[in-house]
Amino acid sequence: SYxxxxxxxxxxxxxxxxxxxxxxxxxxxxxxxxxQQKPGQAPVLVIYYDSDRPSGIPERFSGSNSGNTATxxxxxxxxxxxxxxxxxVWDSSSDHPGWVFGGGTKLTVL
Amino acid sequence: xxxxxxxxxxxxxxxxxxxxxxxxSGGSISSSNWWSWVRQPPGKxxxxxxxxxxxxxxxxxxxxxxxxxxxxxxxxxxxSLKLSSVTAADTAVYYCAREDRYxxxxxxxxxxxxxxxxxxxx
Numbered sequence: 001s002y003x004x005x006x007x008x009x010x011x012x013x014x015x016x017x018x019x020x021x022x023x024x025x026x027x028x029x030x031x032x033x034x035x036q037q038k039p040g041q042a043p044v045l046v047i048y049y050d051s052d053r054p055s056g057i058p059e060r061f062s063g064s065n066s067g068n069t070a071t072x073x074x075x076x077x078x079x080x081x082x083x084x085x086x087x088x089v090w091d092s093s094s095d096h097p098g099w100v101f102g103g104g105t106k107l108t109v110l
Numbered sequence: 111x112x113x114x115x116x117x118x119x120x121x122x123x124x125x126x127x128x129x130x131x132x133x134x135s136g137g138s139i140s141s142s143n144w145w146s147w148v149r150q151p152p153g154k155x156x157x158x159x160x161x162x163x164x165x166x167x168x169x170x171x172x173x174x175x176x177x178x179x180x181x182x183x184x185x186x187x188x189x190s191l192k193l194s195s196v197t198a199a200d201t202a203v204y205y206c207a208r209e210d211r212y213x214x215x216x217x218x219x220x221x222x223x224x225x226x227x228x229x230x231x232x
Contacts, residue, residue, distance in 0.1 A: 001172065031216050033218045033219070035156075035219070037156075042205055042222035042223065042224055042225055043156065043205075043219070043222060044222075045218055045219060045220060048212055048218040049212055049213070049216060049218070052212070054220075084155075086155065086156055088218075088219070090216075090217070094172075096169075096170070096172040096175070097169060098158060098160075098161075098169050098170070098171055098172070099146070099158040099161070100158070101148075101155060101156040101157065101158060102155070103155045104155040104156070
């Protein structure tokens with residue numbers, strides 16, 4: 001089955017740039033979505049189709065995807081960005097197609 | 111505005127069957143969307159359980175497939191999850207979600223329910 005690997009944690013000072021990676025075999029050939037989850041809340045989509053932003057998501061959030069790594073970049077980080085972030089892909093490569101989530105990355109704003 | 115609301119018992123006995131329903135409002139279960147169940151054990155990450163289309167087509171996580179059934183009730187505009195032979199490892203917050211299409215074949219999770227905690231314990 002397809003595996004997505006995320007760092008467990010990333011720390012960044014306010015106003016700086018945070019980069020959260022999502023590794024997978026030839027992930028660049030797949031469409032990657034990113035979700036933000038704050039404590040006690042359901043996840044919220046922040047990036048879809050590698051780099052598109054849903055309406056209402058600040059331009060500070062951006063994404064890229066190439067080779068074996070997809071990256072979520074958060075510029076000018078704010079305290080309110082502190083949350084868990086999950087990457088997601090659709091894996092159609094096996095006999096049992098389905099959604100796969102990364103293990104999640106906890107973003108800490110110092 | 112589309113809203114999804116999970117409901118069902120918050121406590122299930124080991125070896126029993128977990129049953130949850132997701133009521134959809136503000137939209138039709140018969141629209142061109144897939145409908146998913148996702149779970150999250152306490153303090154852990156997200157795990158996809160499975161999905162259904164209004165036609166009844168389903169896809170399941172291979173690791174849960176032998177125990178999972180997802181069904182749709184168009185008359186009630188809702189879909190349901192059944193997970194059999196549960197153990198403590200099935201204790202989690204269970205979310206239902208709507209998959210929205212962004213191109214000819216691509217989807218993402220556009221709407222989520224608030225989630226419901228199900229505890230497996232005697």
